[in-house]
Amino acid sequence: MEKTYSVVFYSTTLVEPVKKMKDFLRSKIKWYNSCNSEAHITICEFTIEDSQLDAIKQKLSKISDTFTPFQVFLNHFDSFPNSGAFFIGVNEDSEKNLIPIMKKIHDTLKFLKLKKSDNPHMSIGRRLTPENLKIASELFTTIDLNFVCNEIVLREFDTINKQFFVIDTFPFGSNPEPEFVQGSLF
Template sequence: MEKKYSLVFYSKTLVEPVKKLKDFLKSKINWYNSCNSEAHITICEFTIDESQLDSIKQKLFQISDTFTPFQVSLNHFDSYPNSGAFFISPNEDAVKNLKPIMQKIHQVLKSLKLKKSEDPHMSIGRRLTPENLKIASELFTTIDLNFLCSEIVLREFDPIAKQFFVIDAFPFGSNPKPELIQGSLF
């Protein structure tokens, strides 16, 4: 049976503070897309047959072992007005650490039809109307959240709850694999 999955950067320490932001926005504009979603930074989404899951997990375990944990600072709000997304952005250093990991995971899973996220961000609201986007940007002006990024988390979509839930985590092993270097025989 086919199921939908997402790979994310996730930290339990951010769930509650971000939920408070989302709940506050919800109290001002009512229900909106992603108001009930737990705090995360999306890497990609994909749909596969359950029978493929173990092989995907094996690839994720291998690639995660090569990454080294690092601090992520989320220090400003931003938006994508065209899509109505309002989100918390990581600082420049965090982006420099997150993007290569995202790209490597996209590369490792390139055989799948991925819905990729290229720009690391933590959504507060999606598909907001221009009016609600303006309200969000007026309500939220400063933010300072941090977490240790030390794993990739796999989530499965529950079609009844219409939410993703965590099913596995792949810890960073700090074991970088040496890059293959083309040598010369002469």
């Protein structure tokens, strides 16, 4: 059976503060896309057969072992007006650390049909109307959150609740892959 999965950066320390923001926005504009989604930064999403899951987990475990933990700072609000997304953005240093990991995971899973995210951000709301985007940007003006990025998380989509839930975590092992060095025969 086919199921949908996502690979994300996730920290339990951010779940509650971001939920409070989402609930506050919901109290002003009613239900909206992502209002019930737990705080995360999406890396990619894909649909696979159950039989492929173990192989995907092995690949994620192997690649995660090569990453080293670092601090991520979320320090501003922004939006993608074309898609109606309102989100918390990361600072420049965090972006420089997150993007290479996202690209390596995309490359590792390139044999799948991926929905990729190349721009690290934490969504507050998606598919908001221009009016609701304006309300969100007026409600939320300053932010200062951070977390230790020390793992990636695999989540499965629950077709009944219409939400992703965590099924596995892959800790960073701080074991960079050895660089290939061309040897000489003589």
